[in-house]
Amino acid sequence: MRERLVALAALLAALALPWIAEAAGSPASIGLATRMAIYALAAASLNLALGFGGMVSFGHAAFYGIGGYAVGILYAHWSWQEPLLGLIPGSVSLAATLLAAMAAGGVAAAAIGALSLRTGGVSFIMITLAFAQMVFFLFVSLKAYGGDDGLSIRRRGELPGLDLRDPAQLYWLCLGLLLAWLLLLRRVTRARFGQVLSAARQNERRVVALGISPYPYRLVAFILSGMGTALAGALMANATRFVSTDMLHWTKSGELMVMVILGGAGTLMGPVLGAVALVGLEYGLAGLTEHWQFILGPLLVLVVIFARGGLMAALRRLRLA
């Protein structure tokens, strides 16, 4: 009961945030909250593979960047007035670009997952990293789409009734998509599908002995995870109106992983907490000192050593105490 009240209060606060920010005289914090929501979406998606499925992917920056580039490339072809590969017309429609980003992320995740899932353990970590690096260098070398310099998007996605130039509306869009995605993840992880996925993580042998092959379950989870991460990338491209190979850099995979672990892997809300905490910490510390990483680094180490299971576990312990 208390848990639900806390969740409801948090949800209401999140919804009312733009008004609170205006009233408090800091409209810039809407942008910060938008970043938090987008990263939360990416981290929650990674968590489906990493936390629930036990697939430690060190390559989710690939899907994040592919989502961003889907928006960027469709915009570029729209502004050049020439279809992509002579077939696909460019677009700035929000619905079309977001769906295209998710489709692209899903296809990439299907290809990478189908190959990578043949290995396991440390090899899986490294092979996903290898594929992500290939995508990174591919986009670095594609001069048509800006290469190293990235790609500016001069128009945010368009949807009738929505004006994304208004930071508050962009924020609500990201928050709404985050909530929808969390609800989907909740259903997926509680369904038979999610049970098999978790069981295969805990004891693969038993699952196999029950006559279930874990491979297709893992692959589908990996694809879903890639699609959600790509959606987050597409939203970030809309928020910053810029995509670059930074989105594909391996440190981005590391950052997403840190969010998941910091919040609590394998829990629904953990990655959201982790994303909010990490983005907030970065912002807060960067305001204090230019050398904020010097503080954040040891802080992460302390969290690992003393707060096992991340922030979610720490919260639970507090409630018991």
Added chain:
Amino acid sequence: MALFLEQVLNGLQLGVTLFLLAAGLTLVFGIMGIINLAHGSLYMTGAFAAAWVAAETGSALLALPAGLAAAGLAGMAMEALVLRRLYGRDHLDQVLATFGLILFFNQGMVLLFGRQPLLVEIPPALRGTVELLPGLPYPVYRLAIILVGLAVALGLYVLIRHTRTGMLVRAGATHREMVRALGVDVRLLYTLVFGLGALLAGLAGLMAGPLFSVQIGMGEQILILTFVVTVIGGVGSVRGALAGALLVGLADTLARAYLPALLRGWMQGPDADALAAGLAAMSVYALMAVILLWRPRGLFPAHA
């Protein structure tokens, strides 16, 4: 032909640098079960300490022990303060903690030395070129790196195959629990192995100083390649690390040298160069993906 041989030597030079890093990384993983993302930070520490001492004193002879000592001390502190608490913990925890260490080390170097890359000169005794074959001059310094790397490989081989400590290291890599059960002081062994890995990383860093610029983030650039090497060779296997390092060094160097010319055959100059640079950078990862799909545990799996 001379050009080809020169590129092969360059590939060897990159390969032995990678080997120095990969040997430590693979031993630490194989024996202690730790994924240490901050291994590249030790490489950076060695490079910075050596560059600073060389700039202050002008003596390469002092820079060498300074770089080694800095990397070794940083490594021992890292093991005693952080990693020791993470043995037997989930790989995820290790990734998070060592990611934090990377942030700490990078920003610490900024605080100590600033953001400007440090330039290091080649020691006077190792300047110039030597004619290896008629018509094939080669820089003495790069040749020295290759020789040092091969000497270290030989030394490691003797240490691991023919000494008592090496026997424990091998046993630790394949039957960790059994070694512990037989009453071996595992903590001492762990500290030794980690210290050795840190020294080798520092050695790689200080030797790389005059070739690449010494800057923040240099550790992560090479760390990723080192991971590729480790996985290709088989995690925990020093022999595999050597094979993987030479393979990756040669593939990377040769692809960079020959792809632009190949692509220019059917593309415009600048476009071909950009695409070739991308493909060359991808080649190493493609090689790793192919090897892992063919042999999921690497070329020389340690836990056979």
